[in-house]
Amino acid sequence: MKQVIFNHVSLLVVESIDHSFLLSSKDVASGYGVSQSVIRSHRQNNRDEFIEGKHFIIDRSYKNTPKTYWTKRGIVRLGFFIKSQQAKAFRDWAEDYVIEEKKADTHQLERENVELKRALNRLLKQPTPTCEELLKLHYPVLHNNILELDNTFKHIDVAALNRFVFFISQVQKNINTLAQGLKQDRKKRE
Numbered sequence: 001m002k003q004v005i006f007n008h009v010s011l012l013v014v015e016s017i018d019h020s021f022l023l024s025s026k027d028v029a030s031g032y033g034v035s036q037s038v039i040r041s042h043r044q045n046n047r048d049e050f051i052e053g054k055h056f057i058i059d060r061s062y063k064n065t066p067k068t069y070w071t072k073r074g075i076v077r078l079g080f081f082i083k084s085q086q087a088k089a090f091r092d093w094a095e096d097y098v099i100e101e102k103k104a105d106t107h108q109l110e111r112e113n114v115e116l117k118r119a120l121n122r123l124l125k126q127p128t129p130t131c132e133e134l135l136k137l138h139y140p141v142l143h144n145n146i147l148e149l150d151n152t153f154k155h156i157d158v159a160a161l162n163r164f165v166f167f168i169s170q171v172q173k174n175i176n177t178l179a180q181g182l183k184q185d186r187k188k189r190e
Helices: 025-032 036-045 072-079 085-125 131-138 140-154 158-189
Strands: 002-006 009-016 020-024 056-059 067-071
Touching (some): 009 025, 025 067, 025 072
Antiparallel strands (some): 002 009, 056 067
């Protein structure tokens, strides 16, 4: 939220992702130089002109008390119904506020785009790290374990390792056979 001044009237502008900004009915009425009841009656009398979600939103988040906020489209649309010098000035202010906001957003996006291009160019100029360098940088413990395993495997007798694996598989088969026999004996006893 930010406070802006129009014609010596302080307005609280609520930033909105969906609508860029919102103004409460109270602030819209102050801007147009009318009472809140005039704003309400224009909304009620011109229901076909004002679409909830497009021209206004109703916020019920505070103690379930509805509060109407007007979008920039709604503020301008209200201006078609309110005729006065202050209303004309407020419509002009709302237009300028929207246009200046767009310019500021465009300039901000351009600055961010330039910054992103610079960062990308810096990244592209850096040498691409190898897989081992990335592993060493992000997972140093794992990198050290891999190096230790690599050194261990360099000294292993492959034939002896294969004989050991075969022996272990035979022991596993014998254990499975013994376990099945024990299960069968247990079933016979029951």
